[in-house]
Amino acid sequence: MSNSLMLRGTNLRYVLTRYLQLNGPTTVAGLVVALDDWGFAVAGRPSKVISDALRWERGHDRVRRRERGRYVATIGIPRRTEHRINQRVEALRAQARQLSLGGGHQPP
Template identity: 45%
Template sequence: MEDSLPPPAPITMSRAATDVHRLPPEPGRPCLRGTELRYLLILILHRERRALTVGELVAAVDRAGFDVLGRPGKTVSDALRWEVDRGRVRKPARGRYAIGTVCHQTRWRMRRRIARRRALGGTSHVPGSRHPRPAPDAAAALSPPAA
């Protein structure tokens, strides 16, 4: 009876199962999520002027000096899905994204917001909280000096 059974199929893992989870964010490196992550991704796509894979976008965010919480590939693709619906990003193929239509004023606002986020420095992210809080040293740097 056992001789008539086909050999067992090789065990394969899905892309999600093989996606490498990042270690906790490095101290002092800002973590991006939500609007700020979407803005940075759009600015990267605008600068490159070509379709990029999710992996290339994750590497570009890392080179820009930011961390992405959770599974970076999934977080980036989820963030870009919103922008595809708005027309700011196009999806020419599975896992590839290209710049769509973004007006000059919007790009300027995006650059300002990312620069402001970079000036804040690292975050002390509390898991489960809705918004990461600035690290104590970054908050002190932005507060006015004591009299």
């Protein structure tokens, strides 16, 4: 079992959006590597899961597609939304660090 925190849904979208805010335009392949570096994983084919999550964020105008497979965070996200994203991502990163130190997911 991996020591990575599995992301899906809102958590995955928030982590991707935050990464793009911090690091600028990035490819889907770069985001796959970034998730691994931050201690996260996704179920299924990572490029597909990430592309689907970014499509949702594009619909809410938090992310824009620059070209095929390359995305950038938009400027002008409402402050409350940005704060909520930042808080959630920091909590998830702390949880991922704890997993990497503690040896993996705890059994249910």
